């Protein structure tokens with residue numbers, strides 16, 4: 524069913540990602556580190572989960588959003604619990620064949636192995652060493668002539684941890700040839716900042732990253748998606764509503780799914796109310812970022828200015844200065860804009876800054 528809200532994990536529920544699945548397959552065959560990038564709700568997790576479920580390679584799936592959901596924030600404890608759970612899921616799936624790997628990590632510091640599960644310690648003085656565990660995993664995979672996929676969903680969320688991801692990933696890239704890494708990121712700028720591939724001083728410098736960029740659906744594709752989704756549920760819907768929804772929601776799969784779900788399961792027929800609901804969701808993420816920032820008020824003014832109308836650097840700066848009644852340093856101002864770009868809340872199209880997600884734009888105008 525296209526209109527189920529959770530990320531999809533089966534090909535038959537996944538609309539139109541054949542090319543992307545093929546690209547991932549090639550990436551895993553020929554590449555070492557693969558990135559799936561796109562703004563929120565474009566279908567990254569759905570693509571990744573479907574691929575992992577269908578590719579028949581062993582995988583370890585680590586989800587940053589799950590850490591945030593259970594801990595409230597990203598911290599080392601949450602990360603190690605997630606890593607432990609992901610490792611145990613993986614072991615459960617391959618229980619019959621993986622005894623040798625389990626034996627090989629038994630003696631490591633911070634690793635406790637029982638008959639039914641593995642526990643990793645996260646405490647500083649006795650923290651399990653992830654690189655060593657991966658060493659052993661690689662050895663097992665190589666003896667069995669297999670590749671193992673190590674996947675991090677929304678890796679940039681882990682940037683606050685005391686783990687040197689560029690080093691860890693470079694180590695895997697260069698030495699653990701039977702492990703392939705797949706990373707996703709909504710905040711593409713932050714993801715690249717974390718990886719630092721362009722920095723000659725970074726361990727990952729010069730390594731090839733294989734990027735799969737997800738795109739928006741065209742209007743036609745979006746209409747087909749909605750029609751098909753309603754057809755799967757044998758739900759009769761006015762064609763005008765579909766066209767109008769696509770005009771308002773663009774080709775963003777997450778919003779189209781939310782719309783279809785609201786109509787078919789929620790019995791909601793007012794597009795305005797659905798939009799309002801969606802806009803509230805979109806704005807919550809933005810608000811939680813703003814709450815943590817010292818420049819909250821400035822970001823608010825910048826975002827509102829851009830939401831009213833796509834604007835140039837100098838127009839946005841002028842309206843910020845007019846609101847604050849003081850002159851603002853060019854460099855500080857550019858930093859603020861760049862932060863919003865890196866977080867993918869805004870996009871730059873030629874000379875204009877725009878809010879790329881029409882639902883977020885609606886939310887900013889209504890609620891920010």
Ligand SMILES: Nc1ncnc2c1ncn2[C@@H]1O[C@H](COP(=O)(O)OP(=O)(O)O)[C@@H](O)[C@H]1O
Nearest residue numbers: 528529537538563564565566567568569776777
């Ligand atoms: N290709 C697709 N076919 C059907 N539904 C999709 C597709 N891509 C995304 N969705 C739906 O859109 C929403 C957002 O998808 P998700 O994979 O979580 O996106 P992301 O990880 O990029 O934020 C979910 O409800 C998901 O079920």
Ligand SMILES: [Mg+2]
Nearest residue numbers: 567568569676
């Ligand atoms: Mg996701």
